[in-house]
Amino acid sequence: MAIRKKVTSSEEEFIDNVKESLDDAEKLLREAASSTGDKATELRESAMQALRRTRETLYDTQDALLERGRRAARVTDDYVHDNPWQAIGMAGLAGVLIGALICRR
Numbered sequence: 001m002a003i004r005k006k007v008t009s010s011e012e013e014f015i016d017n018v019k020e021s022l023d024d025a026e027k028l029l030r031e032a033a034s035s036t037g038d039k040a041t042e043l044r045e046s047a048m049q050a051l052r053r054t055r056e057t058l059y060d061t062q063d064a065l066l067e068r069g070r071r072a073a074r075v076t077d078d079y080v081h082d083n084p085w086q087a088i089g090m091a092g093l094a095g096v097l098i099g100a101l102i103c104r105r
Contacts, residue, residue, distance in 0.1 A: 014061055018054055025050035 025047045032043035080087040 014057070017057060021050050021054040021057070025054070 028043045028047035028050065032040045032047065035043060
């Protein structure tokens with residue numbers, strides 16, 4: 001339960017960070033559109049930096065999620081190799097439950 005709250009909190013924090021960064025970039029680009037000369041160039045560069053930060057955050061999150069997925073797959077594979085009959089039983093039970101749900105419709 002605590003892990004789920006931690007994950008949900010991390011997801012919300014990540015989404016808030018991305019939204020904030022994109023809002024900043026959008027605001028800077030709007031200001032750049034109404035400005036001219038060096039100020040417009042400076043605002044566009046600031047917007048591009050905000051977009052780069054957002055992209056880096058997305059890539060970092062993607063890497064973290066891929067690593068979590070790999071770890072989960074590795075743990076599952078180890079469990080199946082250590083407990084093959086339990087894994088077969090769980091897979092069979094899941095198949096029966098899915099079949100029962102499909103037949104109800």
